Amino acid sequence: MRLVVVAALLTIGVGFSLTAGLGLIRMPDVYTRVHSSTLAAVLGAVPVFLALVVGKGPISRYGGESLLACILVLVFAPLSAHALLRATYRGRVPLWSGAKVDQPRDRLRGKDSGADAGDEPDSGAGPEPQARG
Amino acid sequence: MRVVAVATWCYLVWVALSWTATVEFAVAGLLVSLAVGLALSPLGHLPGPWTLLRPRRAAAVLALGTWVLVHSTASSLRLAARIWTPRRPLASGMVIVPTRARTDAELAAVGILTSLVVDSQLVDLARADDELQFHVLQAPAGGAEDARRAINGPVERLLLGALGRREEST
């Protein structure tokens, strides 16, 4: 019985790891790929930890370390994705061609054309790279 | 107080790591936790684990956890379906949503929890305007309010409940 549960959980975990890997290949741009990386952390890793807890018992080092690793992954994965995407977006990596909306850039562009960059909040911080277009 | 809160968390981590019930481990853990608490408490306040013992907060945290679990799973399944059948439309996009989170802890919790729901990933935040920038796989139709309802509204409602802030009716 326990074996069946463990095997099922592991299948789920490995399946979603595969899905995430595949998503990394198939998704069109960085932003969407990051989503599939988070998928690996959420549904790829957590079932595996659960399987370890079920298979080895919760009051063991397997249980303890699984819990800690679970917390680590679930906090760290969104955090690092956020940090990375912020750097990427501010580095002007464009969204892919099929993206529906890009509100921050629209807003920035609207501001540039409307007020003619007069109300740029932070001027004088070096050569200000202007948005294209 | 700050030190005690951090040290208590450390001690819980220590117990989870060692699983050894001897006096020696207990004392060593205590010393290590105190040292780590002293070292890390200058980083800022961390609510101690005992605040979870309050029934109302525990219930609220539980509700929040359940919500995140359910929605995270659901959205993960959606993403997995999208990955396996690439012909499905992908209407990803960057959206800006207003947020009701104000303090550091609220903002961080909202950011992490909404990012765990893999449909939406926090990209940036602008505290001056109380806005969050999300990358979403399904760009919601409608204005910013609709987007908020779809992305971070529920999390914020539950979270502010868990943190004990009164619901401001908007």
Next chain:
Amino acid sequence: MSQVFLAAALAELVLTVLPLWRLASGPTIGDRIVAVNLVATQSMLAVFLFAAAAGRDIYLGVALWLASFSYLGTMLWARYLERGLL
């Protein structure tokens, strides 16, 4: 039980091929960082599963650090990309 864990570990390791491909070909730096991250996640799971398969709980600590340091690496990269220096 041990067989199942080992098979899963093996599967996780095989799956690192996919992010490695993205690491090789990804057009932007962000792609590559995400790929390394996924390699780390899958390696961590492999170590966990291998520890369970071999019955050695002392291996577990390695897995913990494997994951957390890869995420730290991602944040280092983010800082570097945003600021042009670390």
Next chain:
Amino acid sequence: MPVTSPTAVPAPSRRHGAEPVFWAVDYLLLALLLTAAFLVIRLRNLNACVMALSALGLLLTVVFVVLGAPDVAHAEVVVGGVALPTLFLIAIGKARTEVAEPEQTNLEETSQSPARSSTSLRTGGTGAPDLLRHRPHAAVLSLLLLAALVVAMLAIPRGARPLPGMARHAIQVALPQWHLTEVVNEVVYGTRAFDTFGETFLLLAAVLSVVVLTRPREPRSGYVGEDVAGRQEQLEIDPHLRSGPDERQAREAEREEEGLGRGPLTTDAQPFAKPFPERGEEMTVVVRMGVRVVAVLLTTAGCFLVVQGYTPGGGFPAGAVLLGVVLLIYVAHGYHRVAAVVRPAVAETIELLGALAIIVLQSLGLLLRGSFTANWVPLAPARTLRSGGIAQAFSLGEFVVVSSGLVIVVFAVLGATRDWTSDDDSADSAGQDRTAHEGGDES
């Protein structure tokens, strides 16, 4: 349930008959390792190479675990996963005028400022097909390496083969003489303690040389940004110190490029989509709070690693882990948060105190037991925190030395600045002389 520690059993073969096929993991990992190494060599983009290197480090860690060496894996995960990429990143960041690749600059919207031409997020058209254009001699070398690795893999002692004499001696000595169940720790801190002693002081020497190499001309109290902070004052005291216009211009340009000492501390309030370079020192509030939570967990786990010395772990990996935590806090909060601890007066004192503790510890063995590095502490029962006598104390001292040493190295390199003073001897000596006899040169 107490911790089980299987390394106490001699040759606990994970490969004997009834066990599942562990060898498949070995060969699979070997293939992955080769792939990653190939990427490190063949990728044309420097940033991508560093990333492939950290992927290689990660896979190498798994290899060490699979081969049954968690100690080495611990060390590898921090060295390959953090220290190495960090140092590479710092180096690339410092030398980025040299590494700018021409093919990147003409790619879309990443060529606004020279500061970013190498950190541009587009990496050029270096796709996978490009990797396959190898030169024949490289292929031959790779094949030779492959053959060597295969031979090495085949030569790994299998379950039935007897262990070498050294290993058997260590196993025989560990439990009776040192009450240590972890043979590797017995070797490192017991039988071959003198080697570890030497290595520790080798590390100390390396740290010292890094400090000497990265030290600027100005006296300083911190590692990062001190020269900028003290420049104003220095100019007031000695207006002629930075006199050359070229030099001033170069420094100005560098400061402009790095954005040091400008801009707000926090990045939270900035409008969206404002392009980098980022001037704020901290990362966003979400990162900072998350890191605060994670740091608690990681620090405790690191301390656990050093305290629980009868399982793999001990001073070196734990010290490197502490470097990871410090770096984590630095990444999220910027230097000002760690500056209280990470400054020469504190970090270098801690390091020297750790070294002193080790010396005293080992010399007491000479005084009390008649030989250097001999154990003089009464042994506690095995698999307790105090088992192993001075091995544990040595491990603790090693932890102090390694952690502070690595932190010093990373932050000293991080804070290293370029000296824009011209190499021209006459100009240099003229500049120095001017401080000695003012007035004379003034005209």
